[in-house]
Amino acid sequence: xxxxxxxxxxxxxxxxxxxxxxxxxxxxxxxxxxxxxxxxxxxxxxxxxxxxxxxxxxxxxxxxxxxxxxxxxxxxxxxxxxxxxxxxxxxxxxxxxxxxxxxxxxxxxxxxxxxxxxxxxxxxxxxxxxxxxxxxxxxxxxxxxxxxxxxxxxxxxxxxxxxxxxxxxxxxxxxxxxxxxxxxxxxxxxxxxxxxxxxxxxxxxxxxxxxxxxxxxxxxxxxxxxxxxxxxxxxxxxxxxxxxxxxxxxxxxxxxxxxxxxxxxxxxxxxxxxxxxxxxxxxxxxxxxxxxx
Amino acid sequence: xxxxxxxxxxxxxxxxxxxxxxxxxxxxxxxxxxxxxxxxxxxxxxxxxxxxxxxxxxxxxxxxxxxxxxxxxxxxxxxxxxxxxxxxxxxxxxxxxxxxxxxxxxxxxxxxxxxxxxxxxxxxxxxxxxxxxxxxxxxxxxxxxxxxxxxxxxxxxxxxxxxxxxxxxxxxxxxxxxxxxxxxxxxxxxxxxxxxxxxxxxxxxxxxxxxxxxxxxxxxxxxxxxxxxxxxxxxxxxxxxxxxxxxxxxxxxxxxxxxxxxxxxxxxxxxxxxxxxxxxxxxxxxxxxxxxxxxxxxx
Numbered sequence: 001x002x003x004x005x006x007x008x009x010x011x012x013x014x015x016x017x018x019x020x021x022x023x024x025x026x027x028x029x030x031x032x033x034x035x036x037x038x039x040x041x042x043x044x045x046x047x048x049x050x051x052x053x054x055x056x057x058x059x060x061x062x063x064x065x066x067x068x069x070x071x072x073x074x075x076x077x078x079x080x081x082x083x084x085x086x087x088x089x090x091x092x093x094x095x096x097x098x099x100x101x102x103x104x105x106x107x108x109x110x111x112x113x114x115x116x117x118x119x120x121x122x123x124x125x126x127x128x129x130x131x132x133x134x135x136x137x138x139x140x141x142x143x144x145x146x147x148x149x150x151x152x153x154x155x156x157x158x159x160x161x162x163x164x165x166x167x168x169x170x171x172x173x174x175x176x177x178x179x180x181x182x183x184x185x186x187x188x189x190x191x192x193x194x195x196x197x198x199x200x201x202x203x204x205x206x207x208x209x210x211x212x213x214x215x216x217x218x219x220x221x222x223x224x225x226x227x228x229x230x231x232x233x234x235x236x237x238x239x240x241x242x243x244x245x246x247x248x249x250x251x252x253x254x255x256x257x258x259x260x261x262x263x264x265x266x267x268x269x270x271x272x273x274x275x276x277x278x279x280x281x282x283x284x285x286x287x288x289x290x291x292x293x
Numbered sequence: 294x295x296x297x298x299x300x301x302x303x304x305x306x307x308x309x310x311x312x313x314x315x316x317x318x319x320x321x322x323x324x325x326x327x328x329x330x331x332x333x334x335x336x337x338x339x340x341x342x343x344x345x346x347x348x349x350x351x352x353x354x355x356x357x358x359x360x361x362x363x364x365x366x367x368x369x370x371x372x373x374x375x376x377x378x379x380x381x382x383x384x385x386x387x388x389x390x391x392x393x394x395x396x397x398x399x400x401x402x403x404x405x406x407x408x409x410x411x412x413x414x415x416x417x418x419x420x421x422x423x424x425x426x427x428x429x430x431x432x433x434x435x436x437x438x439x440x441x442x443x444x445x446x447x448x449x450x451x452x453x454x455x456x457x458x459x460x461x462x463x464x465x466x467x468x469x470x471x472x473x474x475x476x477x478x479x480x481x482x483x484x485x486x487x488x489x490x491x492x493x494x495x496x497x498x499x500x501x502x503x504x505x506x507x508x509x510x511x512x513x514x515x516x517x518x519x520x521x522x523x524x525x526x527x528x529x530x531x532x533x534x535x536x537x538x539x540x541x542x543x544x545x546x547x548x549x550x551x552x553x554x555x556x557x558x559x560x561x562x563x564x565x566x567x568x569x570x571x572x573x574x575x576x577x578x579x580x581x582x583x584x585x586x587x588x589x590x591x592x
Contacts, residue, residue: 020392020395020397021397023392024389024392024393024397024403027389027407028403028406028407030465031406031407031409031410031465031469032406033425034418034421034422034425034465035409035421037421037424037425038421038424041424049430050430052438053434053435053438053439054425054430054431054432054434054435055435055438056438103316103317106313106314107313107314107317110310110311110313110314111314114310116310116311120586122314122318124582124586125318125321125322125325125326126317126318126321127582127586128325128575128578128579128582129321129324129325129326131522131574131578131582132325132329132571132574133525133526133547133567133570133571133574134526135526135528135546135547135550135551135566135567135570135571136328136329136332136567136568136570136571137324137325137328137329137332138550138551138554138555138567139331139332139335139344139554139560139563139564139567140327140328140331140332140335141324141328143344162320163320163321163324163325164324164325166317166320166321167321167325170317194306195306195309195310195313220412223414224413224414224415224416225414226414226415226416226528226529226532226533227528227529227551230532231551231555241414241416241417241529244416244417244420245416245420245532245533248420248423248533249533249536257424257427257430260420260424261420261421261424264417264420264421267414267416267417268412268413268414268417271412271413271414272409272412272413274412275408275409275411275412276405276409279405279408282412283408283473286411286470286473287473287474287477
């Protein structure tokens with residue numbers, strides 16, 4: 001009697017365990033399937049795509065779509081592939097991330113260790129700026145970029161991303177330095193260390209993790225941006241996301257799905273790599289950007 | 294060394310922190326608040342293709358906006374998309390987090406798999422799903438090849454159903470992130486309480502329903518705010534997946550704002566729609582930020 005009860009308990013526990021793993025695997029397939037289909041499609045010829053099954057592996061592997069996407073596909077009026085737009089994105093992301101991170105670190109330092117009356121208001125103003133819908137700034141920004149003569153240019157996008165990235169980088173560093181012991185800072189002040197000396201020798205050496213989190217967060221967001229790129233740099237100076245959208249949604253000619261998928265993977269590759277290499281920091285950035293204060 | 298030089302040095306030293314902060318503050322005031330005011334003013338002028346500052350017409354554009362059929366469609370779509378997006382992402386995220394919290398051997402791998410779409414651009418996501426759901430060559434054809442001849446899936450080109458494809462792609466991209474938020478919340482719960490409940494004979498289901506889920510209220514709130522914020526702003530995904538179509542079937546406030554401002558030469562109306570978007574987001578974000586920052590200060 002007790003034996004069968006126990007056996008029932010064990011087999012029901014095993015049943016739930018199997019059901020649990022099955023469900024988890026089904027969802028893993030749901031998340032992976034689009035990526036799998038993108039990959040297989042990008043290695044097939046157009047003829048095979050038309051005849052065959054989207055879910056099947058390529059019968060004849062070809063890297064031609066990748067070469068097309070990189071060097072020959074038509075984006076807008078020019079047919080030189082997406083490589084120049086890829087470099088546009090890099091030229092936009094690197095300076096924007098560097099400037100925004102440096103400013104954010106200094107701001108966070110001032111807002112926690114050199115407080116002045118009204119520091120909370122300054123922070124609140126910057127914090128709210130993080131969450132505005134960017135549609136609200138498109139009209140005046142296009143005017144300002146036009147006046148400065150950097151509309152349609154990577155330099156313009158660097159300015160835009162810096163202006164709207166500072167709030168987040170300041171938030172990240174402020175929350176991190178908040179937990180940094182103020183006694184160390186005070187002791188250094190008594191020893192006669194100056195503003196930058198303290199930052200350089202005391203805070204910066206222990207800022208590694210938050211710098212990584214901030215850089216990854218900014219890199220991902222700026223690389224993936226579409227709205228600003230489409231609004232202010234639609235032509236030769238367009239970033240990768242805009243070029244990808246132009247390539248995929250151009251209404252002329254035959255739809256080369258394999259080339260589209262190769263281009264989409266190229267556009268996704270930098271942020272995917274960062275995610276795979278430094279996923280832990282990526283998640284921490286996401287959390288810090290959503291659970292504020 | 295004169296006294297004057299030393300005085301300047303002291304002044305600099307004293308004001309240095311604020312001087313370092315000031316460029317960022319100036320940028321924020323100009324690019325955020327100045328631009329909001331400018332857009333608010335444009336929304337009260339008769340601006341067409343370019344800003345026209347002299348032609349003030351009060352709130353006429355807002356009246357016009359609410360009478361525009363495209364705007365009504367955009368709001369209806371935002372309501373459908375937003376509520377489904379928030380509810381499905383929230384439930385799926387919680388569900389996956391609870392499953393992953395059962396001492397799963399491959400947790401690290403599964404977590405990475407569920408979350409990776411969050412690293413992609415919405416343009417990439419839109420491109421991928423547009424191909425996956427392609428009515429001629431995508432999922433439909435694959436199902437036919439597998440022997441399910443009657444399978445039909447034409448939502449992308451069906452005006453009644455297209456908005457739901459945006460929901461599917463949006464959920465695919467963001468639900469993993471919600472899962473990560475809930476998982477972090479679950480890991481923060483005191484395990485003693487759970488042991489006590491289990492000793493009292495509560496089943497796993499009861500423990501979750503009565504003890505664990507009520508303790509996650511802060512995560513529910515954060516997830517809601519993040520999802521609502523992303524939903525209202527969603528522009529890229531719609532552009533890449535459906536382009537707002539077929540017809541205007543997937544028009545959203547963000548695509549409405551863009552097309553009225555930059556391609557339909559109705560900048561005043563476009564600016565008015567941007568103001569409405571800002572006010573909607575502010576109504577969600579401001580109380581949340583206020584509560585979050587206050588909580589922190591009381592600690």
